[in-house]
Amino acid sequence: MPEKTASLYARLGGYGAIAAVVDDLLPRLRGDSRLDRFWTSPRSIDTNNRERQLAIDFIAAVFVAHSR
Numbered sequence: 001m002p003e004k005t006a007s008l009y010a011r012l013g014g015y016g017a018i019a020a021v022v023d024d025l026l027p028r029l030r031g032d033s034r035l036d037r038f039w040t041s042p043r044s045i046d047t048n049n050r051e052r053q054l055a056i057d058f059i060a061a062v063f064v065a066h067s068r
Contacts, residue, residue: 009063015056018063022055 005011012018030039 007064008066009060012063015060018059019056022052022059026052026055 013020029035
């Protein structure tokens with residue numbers, strides 16, 4: 001019986017690694033002048049935190065789905 005390899009989610013480092021990528025990516029996206037229209041100001045801290053959490057959840061869900 002072949003050994004089961006770790007899921008893509010696990011190989012990437014799981015939730016913590018995905019959160020680190022999102023934490024690195026979001027400031028870059030927000031700072032890109034070509035994307036200004038997507039980040040109108042003022043934005044509350046809660047809105048920014050929700051955006052971060054939704055991005056993490058989405059990416060994690062995609063990696064889990066592709067690991068099956």
